Amino acid sequence: MDYRLKCLSLATLVLSLSLSVSVAESKTRKIVQTPLTAQAQTTQQRRDEAWRLTILGVQQLNQGELQEALKTFEQALPIHKQIGDTAGESITLNNIGAVYNSLGQYSKALEYYQQALAISKQIRDISGEGITLNNIGAVYNNQGQYGEALEYYQQALAIFTQISDTASKGKALNNIGEVYINQGQYSKALEYYQQALAIAKQIDDKASQSTFLNNIGAVYDNQGQYGKALDYYQQALAISKQIRDISGEGITLNNIGGVYNNQGQYGEALEYYQQALAIAKQIGDTASQGRTFNNIGLVYDSLGQYGKALEYYQQALTIRKQIGDAAGVGGTFNNIGAVYNSQRQYDTALVYYQQALVIAKQIGDTAGVGNALNSIGAVYNSQGQYGKALDYYQQALAIRKQIGDTAGKATALNNIGEIYRSLGQYGKALEYYQQALAIIKQIGDTEGEGRTLNNIGTVYNSQGQYADAEKTLFAAIEVLESLRTRELADDQKISIFETQAQTYRFLQKALIGQNKTNTALEIAERGRARALVELLASKISENPGNTQTIKPPTIEQVKQIAKAQNATLVEYSIIYEPFKVQEKEEWLQSKLYIWVIKPTGEIAFKQVDLKSLDISLTDLVNRSRVSIGVGGRGGINIKPTGKPIQKQNLEKLYQVLIEPIASFLPANPDEHVIFIPHESLFLVPFVALQDKDGKYLIEKHTILTAPAIQVLDLTRQQRQRVTGKDVLVIGNPTMPKVGIPPVQLPALAGAQKEAVTIAGLFKTKPITGKDATKAAFKQKLSSAKIIHLATHGLLDDSDKSIPNAIAFAPSPQDDGLLKPEEIVDLKINAELVVLSACDTGRGKITGDGVIGLSRSLIIAGAPSVIVSLWSVSDSPTSEFMTEFYQQWPRNLDKAAVLRSTMLNTMKKYPNPAYWAAFTLIGESK
Numbered sequence: 001m002d003y004r005l006k007c008l009s010l011a012t013l014v015l016s017l018s019l020s021v022s023v024a025e026s027k028t029r030k031i032v033q034t035p036l037t038a039q040a041q042t043t044q045q046r047r048d049e050a051w052r053l054t055i056l057g058v059q060q061l062n063q064g065e066l067q068e069a070l071k072t073f074e075q076a077l078p079i080h081k082q083i084g085d086t087a088g089e090s091i092t093l094n095n096i097g098a099v100y101n102s103l104g105q106y107s108k109a110l111e112y113y114q115q116a117l118a119i120s121k122q123i124r125d126i127s128g129e130g131i132t133l134n135n136i137g138a139v140y141n142n143q144g145q146y147g148e149a150l151e152y153y154q155q156a157l158a159i160f161t162q163i164s165d166t167a168s169k170g171k172a173l174n175n176i177g178e179v180y181i182n183q184g185q186y187s188k189a190l191e192y193y194q195q196a197l198a199i200a201k202q203i204d205d206k207a208s209q210s211t212f213l214n215n216i217g218a219v220y221d222n223q224g225q226y227g228k229a230l231d232y233y234q235q236a237l238a239i240s241k242q243i244r245d246i247s248g249e250g251i252t253l254n255n256i257g258g259v260y261n262n263q264g265q266y267g268e269a270l271e272y273y274q275q276a277l278a279i280a281k282q283i284g285d286t287a288s289q290g291r292t293f294n295n296i297g298l299v300y301d302s303l304g305q306y307g308k309a310l311e312y313y314q315q316a317l318t319i320r321k322q323i324g325d326a327a328g329v330g331g332t333f334n335n336i337g338a339v340y341n342s343q344r345q346y347d348t349a350l351v352y353y354q355q356a357l358v359i360a361k362q363i364g365d366t367a368g369v370g371n372a373l374n375s376i377g378a379v380y381n382s383q384g385q386y387g388k389a390l391d392y393y394q395q396a397l398a399i400r401k402q403i404g405d406t407a408g409k410a411t412a413l414n415n416i417g418e419i420y421r422s423l424g425q426y427g428k429a430l431e432y433y434q435q436a437l438a439i440i441k442q443i444g445d446t447e448g449e450g451r452t453l454n455n456i457g458t459v460y461n462s463q464g465q466y467a468d469a470e471k472t473l474f475a476a477i478e479v480l481e482s483l484r485t486r487e488l489a490d491d492q493k494i495s496i497f498e499t500q501a502q503t504y505r506f507l508q509k510a511l512i513g514q515n516k517t518n519t520a521l522e523i524a525e526r527g528r529a530r531a532l533v534e535l536l537a538s539k540i541s542e543n544p545g546n547t548q549t550i551k552p553p554t555i556e557q558v559k560q561i562a563k564a565q566n567a568t569l570v571e572y573s574i575i576y577e578p579f580k581v582q583e584k585e586e587w588l589q590s591k592l593y594i595w596v597i598k599p600t601g602e603i604a605f606k607q608v609d610l611k612s613l614d615i616s617l618t619d620l621v622n623r624s625r626v627s628i629g630v631g632g633r634g635g636i637n638i639k640p641t642g643k644p645i646q647k648q649n650l651e652k653l654y655q656v657l658i659e660p661i662a663s664f665l666p667a668n669p670d671e672h673v674i675f676i677p678h679e680s681l682f683l684v685p686f687v688a689l690q691d692k693d694g695k696y697l698i699e700k701h702t703i704l705t706a707p708a709i710q711v712l713d714l715t716r717q718q719r720q721r722v723t724g725k726d727v728l729v730i731g732n733p734t735m736p737k738v739g740i741p742p743v744q745l746p747a748l749a750g751a752q753k754e755a756v757t758i759a760g761l762f763k764t765k766p767i768t769g770k771d772a773t774k775a776a777f778k779q780k781l782s783s784a785k786i787i788h789l790a791t792h793g794l795l796d797d798s799d800k801s802i803p804n805a806i807a808f809a810p811s812p813q814d815d816g817l818l819k820p821e822e823i824v825d826l827k828i829n830a831e832l833v834v835l836s837a838c839d840t841g842r843g844k845i846t847g848d849g850v851i852g853l854s855r856s857l858i859i860a861g862a863p864s865v866i867v868s869l870w871s872v873s874d875s876p877t878s879e880f881m882t883e884f885y886q887q888w889p890r891n892l893d894k895a896a897v898l899r900s901t902m903l904n905t906m907k908k909y910p911n912p913a914y915w916a917a918f919t920l921i922g923e924s925k
Helices: 019-030 038-062 068-084 086-102 106-122 126-142 146-162 165-181 186-202 206-223 228-240 246-262 264-282 288-303 306-322 325-342 346-363 364-382 386-403 407-421 426-442 444-464 466-481 489-497 501-512 517-526 532-542 555-565 617-628 642-658 659-664 678-684 709-719 747-763 774-781 853-860 875-890 894-908
Strands: 568-582 584-595 605-611 673-677 702-705 728-734 767-770 785-788 805-807 832-836 844-847 849-852 866-867 918-922
Touching: 019 605, 019 805, 038 068, 086 106, 086 126, 126 146, 126 165, 126 364, 146 165, 165 186, 165 306, 165 466, 186 206, 186 678, 186 844, 206 246, 206 288, 228 246, 246 264, 246 288, 264 288, 264 489, 288 306, 288 325, 306 325, 325 346, 325 364, 325 466, 346 364, 346 728, 364 386, 386 407, 407 426, 407 444, 426 444, 426 555, 444 466, 444 501, 466 501, 466 875, 489 844, 501 517, 501 568, 517 555, 517 568, 517 584, 517 605, 532 709, 532 853, 555 584, 555 605, 555 709, 568 678, 568 709, 568 785, 584 659, 617 642, 678 844, 702 894, 709 853, 709 918, 728 747, 728 774, 747 767, 747 785, 747 875, 767 774, 767 785, 767 849, 774 785, 832 853, 832 875, 844 853, 849 853, 853 866, 853 918, 866 894, 875 894, 894 918
Parallel strands: 568 673, 673 702, 702 918, 728 767, 728 785, 785 832, 832 866
Antiparallel strands: 568 584, 584 605, 844 849, 866 918
């Protein structure tokens, strides 16, 4: 619920030009004109050496080699002093100040600039005085002391106007514009930038034109006028390319990436940031590399891909420490802290935020202090220390008002609203949220608008104002869905949805509160498996590049899907509400919504109060699985709990999940029931749930599962396109090695027997042992109608040393592990894929369903997949699968055959561990 600005993106939207650099370069053109005496030659040589060092330092400064530049300038400075070159001394002092300014050491920068200013006044170098006043203004600007910055920039402008230095006047106008853009006074900023651009055009200064076009683009970018911003950035980019200003090209590419990032078009943002990074590396601009790494980290953070975000932040941090960029280090510390805060690692987040605060105070970075204070407040808010959080947020708000940080002000207002919402002071919460929303709309912050609308909708829900909540949350969803652009990769769509999923649940609550149960079902569908649906639709269209967005189903389409499947559909949705736990607000499971859609089109709705359970629904699911017992294929013993405890847990799950809707389910056990789980319910063995009489659900119904109702419409289309004719059976391959250190997986004698027996039933030859490679599998894939894989299934472990994969025999070309990301690129023409292995139906549970092997197989073209919900025992599994295929010729209804197999297997192996692991996802026919 906490909304916070991803602060200090450092996208270089505004360029403050260092006038001292251009003077240093022009000064060198006056060196050496006539033959000199020996003494004069020595003096001249020292002068030349001083200026050679000064030029080198400028080059190093421009390339972001700050420490090297500092050393070089410090070598030049004493020579300028010794030979009495006061002008050179002033310029070098100015450049040393520029280095310290870039390093965020603002007090040192001011010290050197003041020395340079004194010399310029002493020697009556009015131009140098103007340059130094400009540079002092830049220091104050960087510290967020905008009033002081404006004062010095105005003094510099007056001098440049007085001496008719048109070029420097344009740059001073640009810098004044920068102050106004930092204060959120966009019309004033635009006025000054336009004046600067007119001067640059008048004197045909192409480099400055590019800079000022960039900054005009920044104004429109900050106002949310992204089309105009891109137009100006593109003009700037064209000029940079024309004059072969590679550095300027990189800066503009970074800015274009910033536009797309602000719009939530994260795929495009990454593309431009990567181009900017390539240029920074090419020209050796270390500082720009650090900024761009940081910006890429921000994109992944927004996508909820926290591991990748940390990877890029760490690269940025390394560079910024290396070049001594204190302000950059502080900003990246803050961003790293935000990642840990998002992952609820609050102590670690606080460590990084505190470091950011120390640095910001040390270098006098007022804006940085405000960012760090806001971030620390977010940690205390998450920990339920609302008084502390409010104190930090108020401090952050005061600073942001002081420096005119419009976006930061919105963030602080939003966060203060969040505190009051947590405290139940809804009137105050709405007041702050509405203030934040007005600012966010003004500056065009799309992501912020969606989050703030979500927060307002949550307050309305808490007040029971469900109509207001419905309107607001619908608006929030429209905004948030605009961030899930077609250009995002599948994993990015999944991760960004994880940051948005709560809004769909809040809207369902608002709708149920008004008895709009059918509309709530539409939202439940709209809020699940969207990435899967889009990717699957693209595959079915036979145009993987097809970017047409498939719309979520209407209630009429849901009814049509139930009719086409000739099945009763049961969709679950777990709803969360805030509860006070030891004075801290926790979002806990409060309600379970259940919809039953009959093939006749009749829809029933029930809700279950989860607060009455003595444990959470998630814990109940886990407890039930433990009581069944989990083993490993290949001889690991299953150790279930006692039968009474097992029965008690399975009955409890039945009471929650089935009993409320039992009267709506078909009486005929041959009729199909398709369960659409949610969150932890993907781990539920529905077939093994028991009623009060101890009867298993599979004894009453023929059961399938699916990640979403709309997926069933797409798998049905896939089934109609099956072209395979053969049966492909692979079993007990020569096992690969996994883990660190690598350990070879054990052979599976039962899987060997299973493969041979099943292949015999279809009069084909199994592929086993060393021949059972990925290459052999892929070679036979296109002609297979049935694919049966009896091997090890791997579920990725916590340290990622073991991936989610299907085990094949290793070969010189590969390690033998077929992973989900490889499967999605295959073309499966089979009507059924059976993964007779451990945990093949498991994976990371997200709003898009289970991200793992089963999802990948469906995307690759399999309309029906049989997978396991836990580690299965080798020998009983072999018997189970043999029984399944022996019944196959007598009944081509896969769900019916699976049910019959379970009923027969439980006679010999009563424990559900041996017969309830497998589930059919997708089509039955």
